[in-house]
Amino acid sequence: MKRPGSSSWQYREAVPADVEAILVARTGKRPSDAMKSLRTTDKREAERRVVAVRARQHEVWDEIRSSSARVPNIPTPNAMIEAVTAHVHKGFLRVQREKLRAELAEEGVDLSLLAAKKRRKRAEVALMPSPNDIGEMEHLAAAVARKEGWSVAPGNGVQGERWNELVALVTKTVQLARSDLADLMDGKDANTDHRAVVERLGGCRPSTTVAPPDEDIMSLFDQYERERLREGKRADTLTSERKTIKHFARFVGEQITVSAISRSHIRDFKRALSEVPHRWTARDELKGMALADAARTWAATGGETRSARTVNREVSEVSAFIAWLKKNDYVEENVATGFRTRIDKAKRKYPPYSDIQLKELFSSPLFVGCHAKKEHQSGDEKIRDWRFWLPLCALYSGARAGEIVQLETNDIRQIEDVWVFDFNDEGASIDKKLKTASSRRIVPIHPALIELGFLDYVRLQVRTGSQRVFSDLLPGPRGDWSYRPSKFWARYLERIDMKRPGLNLHSFRHSFADECRRAGVEEGVLKALLGHADHSQTGHYGTLALGNLRQRHEAIKMVSYGHLHVTRRV
Numbered sequence: 001m002k003r004p005g006s007s008s009w010q011y012r013e014a015v016p017a018d019v020e021a022i023l024v025a026r027t028g029k030r031p032s033d034a035m036k037s038l039r040t041t042d043k044r045e046a047e048r049r050v051v052a053v054r055a056r057q058h059e060v061w062d063e064i065r066s067s068s069a070r071v072p073n074i075p076t077p078n079a080m081i082e083a084v085t086a087h088v089h090k091g092f093l094r095v096q097r098e099k100l101r102a103e104l105a106e107e108g109v110d111l112s113l114l115a116a117k118k119r120r121k122r123a124e125v126a127l128m129p130s131p132n133d134i135g136e137m138e139h140l141a142a143a144v145a146r147k148e149g150w151s152v153a154p155g156n157g158v159q160g161e162r163w164n165e166l167v168a169l170v171t172k173t174v175q176l177a178r179s180d181l182a183d184l185m186d187g188k189d190a191n192t193d194h195r196a197v198v199e200r201l202g203g204c205r206p207s208t209t210v211a212p213p214d215e216d217i218m219s220l221f222d223q224y225e226r227e228r229l230r231e232g233k234r235a236d237t238l239t240s241e242r243k244t245i246k247h248f249a250r251f252v253g254e255q256i257t258v259s260a261i262s263r264s265h266i267r268d269f270k271r272a273l274s275e276v277p278h279r280w281t282a283r284d285e286l287k288g289m290a291l292a293d294a295a296r297t298w299a300a301t302g303g304e305t306r307s308a309r310t311v312n313r314e315v316s317e318v319s320a321f322i323a324w325l326k327k328n329d330y331v332e333e334n335v336a337t338g339f340r341t342r343i344d345k346a347k348r349k350y351p352p353y354s355d356i357q358l359k360e361l362f363s364s365p366l367f368v369g370c371h372a373k374k375e376h377q378s379g380d381e382k383i384r385d386w387r388f389w390l391p392l393c394a395l396y397s398g399a400r401a402g403e404i405v406q407l408e409t410n411d412i413r414q415i416e417d418v419w420v421f422d423f424n425d426e427g428a429s430i431d432k433k434l435k436t437a438s439s440r441r442i443v444p445i446h447p448a449l450i451e452l453g454f455l456d457y458v459r460l461q462v463r464t465g466s467q468r469v470f471s472d473l474l475p476g477p478r479g480d481w482s483y484r485p486s487k488f489w490a491r492y493l494e495r496i497d498m499k500r501p502g503l504n505l506h507s508f509r510h511s512f513a514d515e516c517r518r519a520g521v522e523e524g525v526l527k528a529l530l531g532h533a534d535h536s537q538t539g540h541y542g543t544l545a546l547g548n549l550r551q552r553h554e555a556i557k558m559v560s561y562g563h564l565h566v567t568r569r570v
Helices: 017-027 043-068 077-104 111-127 131-148 157-185 194-200 217-230 235-252 263-273 291-299 308-327 355-361 386-397 401-405 447-452 454-463 483-495 507-518 523-530 549-557
Strands: 010-013 034-037 412-415 418-423 441-444
Touching: 010 043, 017 043, 034 043, 077 131, 077 157, 077 194, 131 157, 157 194, 217 235, 217 308, 235 263, 235 291, 235 308, 263 291, 263 308, 386 401, 386 447, 386 454, 386 483, 386 507, 401 483, 418 549, 441 523, 441 549, 447 454, 507 523, 523 549
Parallel strands: none
Antiparallel strands: 010 034, 412 418, 418 441
């Protein structure tokens, strides 16, 4: 279809009824039809493009369906042991004791003969179970599953595997109960306490290595966190680490002494981290679950799981904590070393924008004229706030979005007649945060930015009394300054049909690095511009910073992207 007054073809499709019902339940309102511009006036080309656009939209709807599907309640092995101990072992003994009471009421009954009879029955069933015996065990297993609300049944997949395990466990429990009953009849000791039976069936035993007071995992992490804060580590980073360590503590046992943590604990923890979805703690179907239970439950859905990078980060957080434990003589070795998954760095997470993409991007409505309330639609509005300037600053400085967002007006200044960005962590209006110490740096402002009017924009902020260059941007929920602009940019790319895997606001930094290399910028100067530390031996000699101001200024002027914005004042 075409919109009234538009020459470009559009894709439009009504939201499927089942997806609509899910979205209405979530948001309380009916969703609009799916609609995207095909960005062409040629009908034949539009018919070609609509196939891919429609396919992507249907993937979105399928994801909504799968996220709202009921997740099967798959029991863990330990949960099954707890249940059959309570329902089968205890129930079997209760019923058999009532029968025994009735039999003993008869005169001349020999208790030892009854016990021997019970033992023979146990041996017969174990060696040559009849169809009736097998059917009885399956009947008991089904009864336990119903009581617990488990999604297990004969068949293939995780649910079928758990069913087979449950039937085998019920059989083992009945045999154990028969032996216990025979021992009791013989006058022997038979510990039928719930916890003792659980342990005899192979369930989790309470740890024999309980931590001393104030030396459990989370208490020691409190000490670790205080020390790292004194060293200057970011509070929001430690908040993230605390969540990971809390999951790890629940996984291995919150009261276990840290010296009992083994490599098998790390291996199993990593495996569980790899089997849950992104932001698993926020999913309704997994809320409140421990990591191990969430991993088993999610495996039954066959849903997408988290990336290796995310898993590596959390394993590294555990490793850093255990390294601190070793340094402070709580453990003898860091058992978490060597568990990171190797990732091919050639497969870039954030690909750079191509020259064609840059030209298309900076010819889109946001940068040439858009609708007053819809940046992705053409119009007469000239936006000149952070939405316009932040991508341009990222493209021509190579700075991270969070670094640009935190700039104050006095960070835009002249040194030796060169206008510069001064990226630092000394804020007058906000508490600035930089990624590393080497992120503190001076980057000359590209002539294209000056030509486009960036300095005029900064002067306007000064005249209005703002101390910040982008005063209307606030940090995200976790204190991340790039959170809101990154969300906006992802939506904008999608709305102008330029969304590609990995392509985002951070991709400008990669584009800048590639353009510098194409222009022949010396590697040391590029490191200085990007705020990367030089870990080479020569980097530690002398006092002159890598890439002095003159070198940096010359390097910046070499960045042109095919003369993308030369003499183009907007």
